Amino acid sequence: VKTLVTLTVNDEEREAYVPVHKTLLEVLREDLGLTGTKHGCELGECGACTVLLDGEPVLACLVLPIECQGRRITTVEGMAGGGRLHPLQTAFAELGAAQCGYCTPGVLLTAQSLLARSGAPTREEIREALAGTLCRCTGYTKILDAVELAALRMSGRGASAARQGAER
């Protein structure tokens, strides 16, 4: 049975006519063309498909679009605004926190939610927040470094940190 769903994705209103059981992950990728959201298991185990629902991280493979109507969905495509990258995106690129890049969208969005809650998280808090998003490439080291750098820059203490970052 197909139904029409209206979703607010990255501040844009989008419609899709989809089977009711099709997951948000599938609708984002297949119906709305937002392939930045990845899948690693489709069982809620790996965190690759993490998107933000009203600012909170959710696993898009376990969410149905009809649950999301009237709520704000943010995907990695929505992180940059007005032609400017989110400081997390810049830090991830500069510090080599994305290797194969497949887990990166989910990690970025989870980190964005963390930084929105807590301006200056400790490394342990970052570890806690990112524990549900698996990465097989980086050993997490540069991911943690990049979240710390982005937090520093966003706090306004980051003017010098920006210059100290790796060369662009």
Add this chain to the structure above:
Amino acid sequence: VSGRGAGKERFSVVGRALPKIDAWAKVTGDTKYADDFFLPRMAYGKLLRSPLPHARIRGIDTARARALPGVYAVITGRDLPRVKFGILPVSQDEEALCVERVRMVGDAVAAVAAVDEETAERATELIEVEYEALPPLMSIEEALARPEVRIHEYGDGPNVHKAVSLEFGDVEAALAAADVVREDVFFFQGNTHLPMEQHAAVAWWGPDDKLTLWSSTQTPHYVHRLLAKILDVPQPHIRVIAAPVGGGFGGKLDPFAHEIAACQLSRLCGRPVKITLTREEVFYTHRGRHPVLMWIKTGFQRDGRITGMHFRSWLDGGAYGSYGVASTFYTGALQTVTYTVPVYKFEGARVFTNKPPCGPKRGHGTPQPRFAVECQLDKAALQLGLDPAEIRRRNLVRPFTKTANHLTVTTVGLGECIDRVVEASGWRRKRGALPRGKGIGLACSAYLTGAGTAIYWNDMPHSGVVVRADRSGGVAVLCGATDIGQGSDSVLAYLVAEVLGIEPKDVRVHAADTDLTPVDLGSYSSRVTLMAGTAAIQAAERLRGKIAEAVAKKLGVAPGEIVARDGRLFVEEDPDKGVPFAEAVVLGESMHGVLASPGSYAPPKRAGKYKGGGVGPSPCYSYSACVVEADVDEETGVVRPTQVWVAHDIGRALNPLLVEGQVEGSIYMGLGEALMEEQVFRKGVHKIPSMLEYKSPTTLETPEIHTILVETDDPEGPFGAKEAGQGPLLPVIPAVANAVYDAVGVRVDEVPITPDKVVKGLDLQRQGKPARVGPERLPVFTFPAPRMVESAFGQPAEDVAVRPFAS
């Protein structure tokens, strides 16, 4: 012409911590992986896989599946040319869709293309397969004990895929002359790559009867070659494009059933066809770490020096050959590169079992023997009253010499690596002195920088690059190399930019497309930076030569006076005299016509002149030393690494940020293998084919990693560089085992070191028994008579840097 000086200060790009050229696409979700391709009219494919580990196929009825609305095509193995294939010419034992027999749970038997994934899946459920179950052989012991149940008809004996025996010098005599001889047995459980990206392929067999395949593959060239054979299509009519790979680690190096089925389904239904594996299917596709049982007998002098070594390995290969012959040799090849082993005997056997086939995973065949050798060295050090760091230092391989098994070693940074991690970790202060429950362990390793021989015998380049410049001043690099996240595209851009005196941003890289790019053999054996990199330097130098010639003519100087740097070509002695790069390109194109220069690389031909001598040679070897500090909970048996120090001999860090990333990722993956990752089976079935149950480290289990880079400037490497992607994984696993021993006095001679094994060891300790947990028995097996080869130990290296296509 020179843009390249002797010292580091002469480099403009090399050595800088630059972001990868694709970093921006990756942080914005812009990178298009294979499953992100959506083509008009595209159909979705699914494979039907065997639920039985071993069975004869009596019949397959696809009628009901074909009748399902929305189904475009259904195929079985009978709809494909009846030809077996495999990545190695000596192991042609695979079928994309099995016709007569299935040999593992997960073997594909049929495939469907349909309007959507759900319909395709429903159609596979409507296919009726009649199986006649055969006894499954699920372990090395079982496979050897039941010769009447044969998984394959070929090989070196019933269920023996390969058996090898090589002896370099008189090992018996060397062991007899030793002060101490140790015999130890170890087991390394298999584990899998677990890339975040599930394999995906999109095939489009167009109306022009030409085939294009986009795939998450690390080896587009080998897939290209094999598809021609498998599909019986002229190779020139096939185009393989490797999409950016979402994690490989060796798991995307073979041609796979889903790739082949997608091609054939597309041919039949006249639409592009996509097949993406589920996570469960990725576990069956596997080709990961072999379970290996090892016996090692080593002689030591009183001062800790090794007099000789005898090493035996039994590999549980799974259902097919894959890279297994190479894996078998690799379990024996590098012992001699890491330490001085004057005489050496290696016996290895790979056994077929009814499990997903094993193959190359990061470190290919070498982490298992590394674990055995490094744990044994610690036991020997204890016995001899030596510091484990010292016994290793006393066995360093001399640079620019040959090993017993005829491998040529160039630079060796291991001594410095050991010193640096000993210093940084506080080893001397901590070893044996931490409170009970806390321990520290050390281990070392060596690894290839690129396999010295190709998978199929040929005299052509292993890597080719074309660098072209156009009148806009733009530079494009074309190369078959495949970026799997390690940054190979970026390295090509850095090296070409360095040679041409421009910024990496001014270089575009087009890679891994068999129609457009010269062949590179693929992203395996840590070969791309060295091989594609050297070819890129050659191509760029040739291009620079042409441009410089034109600039020199215009300026009225000799071409040799021109350098390329800072975006200009100018007279070195008179820097004001010069032209911007774009203008130089216009001069060059005006003089020579279209500017495009090739570069080629093939490794020096140094393979030992004996059968099996082709596995192990490499242009140069990286070295690593690692110290792990860990807490061991005596109640639960949980081992928690708290800090890791690793020093890696990288030759030269072309980009320290990328090198660190490779080292950190290796350490992480090694910790997972050491403590939790295992691919295990029960009653013929994979126990844990999901990401939840297959334990891998999260941010919470991954400790702080301290990376130290040691530069040895190897003459074989591009600007001196060696590999970073695999070697640093190797020492982590034994370093953890050695730390556990330091913490609680328990020897776990079996990987992974799970809590139950630690608890078992502690129980034995309390009962006053030897606190060792590990394999007790070895299989009954007779290795072939050894091929006797003279030891080349200590001979000077010959022909360094003499290689084909060098000029």
